[in-house]
Amino acid sequence: MAEMKGLESLLNIQTGITMELTSEVCDNHPLRGDKPIHLMVIDGEKVCPVCEGEKRTEELAKKQENLLKVADRKTSYNVFQKKSVLTDIGLLETSFKNYEAVESEEIANKDKAVEVFRRYKGGEVFNTWFVGKPGVGKSHLSMSILRNLNEWGNQDQSCLFVSVDEMLLRIRNSFNDKESKYTEFYFVDLLSQVDYLVLDDLGAETGGTGTAKRATDFTMRVLYAIANGRQNKPSIITSNLSLVDLESMYDAKLVSRLMRDTCLIRFQNTVDKRIRNINF
Incomplete structure (x- = not known):
């Protein structure tokens, strides 16, 4: 826990984001391997780091999917002029x-x-x-x-x-x-x-x-x-x-x-x- 506190302090200094580890465990991720996933307070909001990571991954996947759709539309549209x-x-x-x-x-x-x-x-x-x-x-x-x-x-x-x-x-x-x-x-x-x-x-x-x-x-x-x-x-x-x-x-x-x-x-x-x- 002391090591985690040190990491929190370092992140607070480098990013300006305030973070604090709590004793509460995420309901969606009570265990990861053999360790519980504790909630964190980040800039006053209590979140699960694993849930946040999954959310970001999903957002990136949707963004990539949208980019691929745009590319597919452009490819189809250009067939007329190019071929x-x-x-x-x-x-x-x-x-x-x-x-x-x-x-x-x-x-x-x-x-x-x-x-x-x-x-x-x-x-x-x-x-x-x-x-x-x-x-x-x-x-x-x-x-x-x-x-x-x-x-x-x-x-x-x-x-x-x-x-x-x-x-x-x-x-x-x-x-x-x-x-x-x-x-x-x-x-x-x-x-x-x-x-x-x-x-x-x-x-x-x-x-x-x-x-x-x-x-x-x-x-x-x-x-x-x-x-x-x-x-x-x-x-x-x-x-x-x-x-x-x-x-x-x-x-x-x-x-x-x-x-x-x-x-x-x-x-x-x-x-x-x-x-x-x-x-x-």
């Missing part, structure tokens, strides 16, 4: 606000895209297809949905935009470049894991509209693997092709899987928004 594969960086500036909707079809399809975002935000799981001629705004609206999902709420949902043609090109290039990270496994794993995915311009890899080509076995294998990995996750797909063209280009079973539980947004009368006359 998306775009061929048109102008898409990064798109939004619902700057989609020009004048004609009735444009207005209706924009409203449908906003509703898709609202339903995804509410936790619904379904696929969305934007189908129509080039330049009508399919990629614009799909990117607008994705960007809003990425910014929504706690920003803990991983979102990814991928040009199908560019993805397949990178995979093929990795066959002869052993240093490339863009392997088939990399993309299949990444696209299967993210919460929300846009597959942009499906069909362009075979030549697009008007071609009679069928997708290669390689393309089919990659798309099948992605479709299988996303059976319970929302996907947004854009294509210039009709359903008939898609089924002639790909296996009907693959098309069926990609179109399961689908909201179809079709452009039939909208003109190409990218063709503009520039007056000098």
Whole structure:
């Protein structure tokens, strides 16, 4: 006890905290090993040193858990910027606000895209297809949905935009470049894991509209693997092709899987928004 008194005095001098050991034993820790745990009076408050230590440990554990949650949210949020594969960086500036909707079809399809975002935000799981001629705004609206999902709420949902043609090109290039990270496994794993995915311009890899080509076995294998990995996750797909063209280009079973539980947004009368006359 005299030794403890000496320690108390030393701590009082070094920290300015007044401490005094009592004869009372902690109800939660009557014994630690073969010795009782006595309460202490620290700055006028009677506490158990073991209880205080456990409390501090719990507080530190919660703090560390919160830091890990923040790090996880940041990692998910950054997937969109760091891992998306775009061929048109102008898409990064798109939004619902700057989609020009004048004609009735444009207005209706924009409203449908906003509703898709609202339903995804509410936790619904379904696929969305934007189908129509080039330049009508399919990629614009799909990117607008994705960007809003990425910014929504706690920003803990991983979102990814991928040009199908560019993805397949990178995979093929990795066959002869052993240093490339863009392997088939990399993309299949990444696209299967993210919460929300846009597959942009499906069909362009075979030549697009008007071609009679069928997708290669390689393309089919990659798309099948992605479709299988996303059976319970929302996907947004854009294509210039009709359903008939898609089924002639790909296996009907693959098309069926990609179109399961689908909201179809079709452009039939909208003109190409990218063709503009520039007056000098």
